[in-house]
Amino acid sequence: MIKGLRKSPVDLLFGTLTAMASFVVVVLIAGIFIALLKESLPAIHRFGILRFITTSEWDPVAEVFGALSTLTGTLVTTFLSLLFAIPIAIGIAIFITEIAPDFLKGPIGTAIELLAAIPSIIYGMWGLFTLAPIMEQYIEPFLQETVGRLPLVGALFQGTPMGIDLFTASLILSIMIIPFTASVARDSFRLTPEIVKESAYGVGATKWEVVKDIVLPYSKLGVFGGVVLSLGRAIGETMAVAFVLGNNHELPHSLFDAAATITVSLANEFTEADTDIYLSSLYYLALVLFVLSFITLAAAKFFLLRAERRQSR
Amino acid sequence: MTVESRRRLMNNIALALSSLAALTGLFWLVFILLDVLINGIRGINLSLFLEDPAPPGIQGGGLRNAFVGQLMITLFATLIGVPLGVLGGTFLAEYARGRRISRVISIVSDIMVSVPSIVVGTFVYALMVKPLGHFNGWAGAVALAIIMIPVVLRTTEDMLGMVPWTLREAAFALGAPYYKVILQVVYRGASTGILTGVLLSIARVAGETAPLLFTSFNNSFFTWNMNEPVSSLTVTIFQYAMGPYEDWHTQAWAASLIITLFVLFITILGRLILKWRFGGSAR
Numbered sequence: 001m002i003k004g005l006r007k008s009p010v011d012l013l014f015g016t017l018t019a020m021a022s023f024v025v026v027v028l029i030a031g032i033f034i035a036l037l038k039e040s041l042p043a044i045h046r047f048g049i050l051r052f053i054t055t056s057e058w059d060p061v062a063e064v065f066g067a068l069s070t071l072t073g074t075l076v077t078t079f080l081s082l083l084f085a086i087p088i089a090i091g092i093a094i095f096i097t098e099i100a101p102d103f104l105k106g107p108i109g110t111a112i113e114l115l116a117a118i119p120s121i122i123y124g125m126w127g128l129f130t131l132a133p134i135m136e137q138y139i140e141p142f143l144q145e146t147v148g149r150l151p152l153v154g155a156l157f158q159g160t161p162m163g164i165d166l167f168t169a170s171l172i173l174s175i176m177i178i179p180f181t182a183s184v185a186r187d188s189f190r191l192t193p194e195i196v197k198e199s200a201y202g203v204g205a206t207k208w209e210v211v212k213d214i215v216l217p218y219s220k221l222g223v224f225g226g227v228v229l230s231l232g233r234a235i236g237e238t239m240a241v242a243f244v245l246g247n248n249h250e251l252p253h254s255l256f257d258a259a260a261t262i263t264v265s266l267a268n269e270f271t272e273a274d275t276d277i278y279l280s281s282l283y284y285l286a287l288v289l290f291v292l293s294f295i296t297l298a299a300a301k302f303f304l305l306r307a308e309r310r311q312s313r
Numbered sequence: 314m315t316v317e318s319r320r321r322l323m324n325n326i327a328l329a330l331s332s333l334a335a336l337t338g339l340f341w342l343v344f345i346l347l348d349v350l351i352n353g354i355r356g357i358n359l360s361l362f363l364e365d366p367a368p369p370g371i372q373g374g375g376l377r378n379a380f381v382g383q384l385m386i387t388l389f390a391t392l393i394g395v396p397l398g399v400l401g402g403t404f405l406a407e408y409a410r411g412r413r414i415s416r417v418i419s420i421v422s423d424i425m426v427s428v429p430s431i432v433v434g435t436f437v438y439a440l441m442v443k444p445l446g447h448f449n450g451w452a453g454a455v456a457l458a459i460i461m462i463p464v465v466l467r468t469t470e471d472m473l474g475m476v477p478w479t480l481r482e483a484a485f486a487l488g489a490p491y492y493k494v495i496l497q498v499v500y501r502g503a504s505t506g507i508l509t510g511v512l513l514s515i516a517r518v519a520g521e522t523a524p525l526l527f528t529s530f531n532n533s534f535f536t537w538n539m540n541e542p543v544s545s546l547t548v549t550i551f552q553y554a555m556g557p558y559e560d561w562h563t564q565a566w567a568a569s570l571i572i573t574l575f576v577l578f579i580t581i582l583g584r585l586i587l588k589w590r591f592g593g594s595a596r
Contacts, residue, residue: 008490015408015492022401022409025422025463032428032436039439091334099328100335110584112338117580118573119520121547122349125554125569129562130348175341182338206324229427236429238523239547243554263431263523270435270527286435290428297424305420 032290040284042277052284058249058265060273065281067288069249073166073259074289076252077241078234080170081177086227088174089181093223094211096182097189109186116179124243127172132244135171136163140256159256167255169241176240177230184226188219188307221310225303232296236289238263262289346573353570356563365535372560376568378535382450382544386529387519389454389539394461394518395511401462402469407495419470422463431523433459438527450536450543453529457518464517468510469503475591476502505590509583516579520572522547546572 047055047065055066096109140161148157192215200210216223246258247268262285273279314322360375367374401418409415433456441452476499484494500507522545530542531552546568553565 008492011490011492014495015404018400018404018408020400021397022404022418022466024397024401025418025425025466028459028462029421029425029428031440032432035436035439036432039435088334088337091331092338094331095335099331108335108339111342112335114577114580115338115342117516117576118345119522119547119576121520121522121550122345122569122573125550125565126345126348128554129352129566175345178338178341206320208324208327209320211327232427236427236432238429238431239551242551263429266431266435267523267526270438271530283435283439286432290432293427293429293432294424297427301420301423 033287036283036287036290040280040287043280043284046277047281047284053288056249056251060269060275060278063275063277065278065284067262067285069251070260070262070265070285071288072251073245073261073264074235074292076166076255076259077170077173077245077261078231080166080255081173081234082227082231084171084174085178085181085230089178089226089230090185090223092178092182093185093189094215096186098207098211098215109183112179112182115175116183120176120237120239123172123176123240127168127240128243131172132163132168134163135168136161140165140167144256155253156255158254161256162258164244164246164258165256166245166252166259169245169259169261170255172240172244173234173237176237177234180230180233181226184229184304185219185223188222188226189215191222192218219307221303222307225300225307228296228300228303232293232300235296236263236293238267242267262286349566349570349573352566353573354567356565356567357570361564361567366533369556369561370558374564376544376546376549376564378532379544379546379549379568381535381537382529382532383519383546385537385539386450386453386457386525386543386545387515389451390457390461390518391511391515393454394458394514395465397458398462398465398510398514399469399507401466402473403495405466405470406473407491407499419467422467425463426467429523430460430521431526434524434527437524442528448528448530448542450529450539450541453525453543453545454539456524456528457521460518460521460524461514464514465510468513469507472503472506472510473499475506505586509586509590512579512583512586516576516583519579520547520576522551526551 043052043065051066053067053071055064056068056072057064057066058069059065092108092112096105096112100108140157140163144157144161148154196218197210197214200214205213241261242264245260245264247260247264248258249260249265250257252259266282266286266289270279270282273282360373362375362380363377364373364375365378366376405415405419409418437452437456437459441455442448480498480502481494484498485491489497525545525548529545529548531548532542532544536543550565550568550572553561553568556562
């Protein structure tokens with residue numbers, strides 16, 4: 001695009017400078033991987049890979065470390081938060097693109113995105129001091145009385161409700177990721193050509209039928225990308241869950257059990273690790289987290305790019 | 314029930330549920346903000362800003378050390394992260410425009426934006442804390458800068474891309490070399506956008522806690538020295554909220570209120586600038 005331009009020596013210098021600055025990002029991401037790998041080598045040698053992720057024991061005194069309990073915590077909170085967040089986020093996207101009158105579209109969109117701007121530590125504070133007591137006194141006993149009585153699912157709601165548990169953490173996490181999913185879904189919805197929607201209205205479809213049969217199929221790849229993006233965010237979220245999970249390294253049996261996620265263990269134990277193998281095992285956890293979130297985020301990017309390409313054609 | 318009335322019913326149910334979803338989102342926003350406001354305002358007083366923390370368990374004291382520490386860490390993070398991000402974005406949008414490498418780095422940055430911030434903390438610990446043997450403020454600033462760089466880089470790339478190509482050609486036609494065109498024409502055209510990107514990236518890191526836990530750590534004493542552990546509002550909130558004293562909780566709420574107001578103010582300011590500059594089309 002800039003062929004045939006007069007080359008100035010300053011350009012060579014400035015161009016190189018900018019090139020180096022942009023390579024910093026690549027160097028950083030490679031550097032993070034290498035540093036985490038290097039620091040976790042002692043733990044990798046000692047505990048292996050498969051054994052590390054299938055052992056639930058986490059005993060700093062006996063120097064036995066396994067990732068199963070924290071990995072379970074991470075996966076359960078992530079899965080539950082997506083379960084709570086996806087329907088609400090898609091509902092919000094439908095509301096903003098299809099239902100809301102024009103004067104409400106902007107303000108509501110901004111308000112939802114402000115949820116994403118609130119620092120995660122604020123979610124943590126609010127979760128610990130305000131939400132957890134409400135969960136403990138009202139919502140969790142209520143759930144035990146109702147859903148807890150059902151066969152099979154009921155087992156998930158056993159135990160004394162304390163408010164400091166997987167359920168509360170997942171709820172907070174879901175509030176945090178709603179804006180991400182909603183804004184990606186909204187943008188994908190908007191890419192649906194007006195003419196296709198109008199044709200559907202023309203043959204007498206209701207609003208819901210247009211959304212269900214035209215907009216959603218048209219934008220499903222983008223929405224899916226948004227969901228995977230939120231998944232990547234939820235896996236790595238620390239402070240919002242650190243307050244309300246209790247950092248308990250036992251395998252949880254119920255949603256009302258205190259638990260630990262990879263991020264919560266790192267936040268609570270990293271500065272307290274007194275032996276080399278303890279610190280190395282924590283780095284190993286960080287490495288597992290980094291690889292997990294990198295794969296998820298790369299997949300999200302892949303889906304979003306494909307959605308963009310398909311819709312721009 | 315006829316098919317028509319069932320369809321109409323389904324439609325009404327679905328639309329009602331979507332509206333309910335939007336209300337749910339608003340409900341959480343209002344709930345959280347009001348809660349922070351009500352609890353935080355009780356702890357706001359002059360000594361919060363002017364005094365250092367009292368010894369644990371003793372009433373009174375403030376968070377002067379944390380305010381100053383937070384400002385220093387954020388300032389240095391901005392000084393490191395913004396130039397790198399802007400220059401990097403310039404490469405992608407100008408010198409490497411349309412090339413494969415530009416696309417690859419752009420995608421890597423997008424992934425980097427969402428990398429767990431606590432992982433960045435562990436990385437900087439290995440890089441700058443372990444070799445030195447003690448926590449230090451610089452490590453905290455670098456950790457935040459690492460989080461800022463991809464954000465600034467991507468916004469800069471997008472904003473430079475919005476400057477019309479014909480504007481550059483006009484400058485080329487006058488015989489200007491490319492670097493002059495970038496510095497004097499392109500940057501000028503995109504300055505508002507870049508500034509907004511910088512503002513939003515500051516808002517993003519000002520509330521970060523996880524990357525500071527293992528880098529700048531915390532310090533109960535006032536310090537200007539970035540080679541020492543430096544206190545920050547966010548880490549202090551974490552420590553105080555988990556602590557046993559009622560007084561600590563009040564101060565943690567007050568600090569939360571101030572951080573929230575600061576972050577929301579910058580975020581809204583950034584959005585207003587975007588809206589004013591680019592009209593309703595900008596997201």
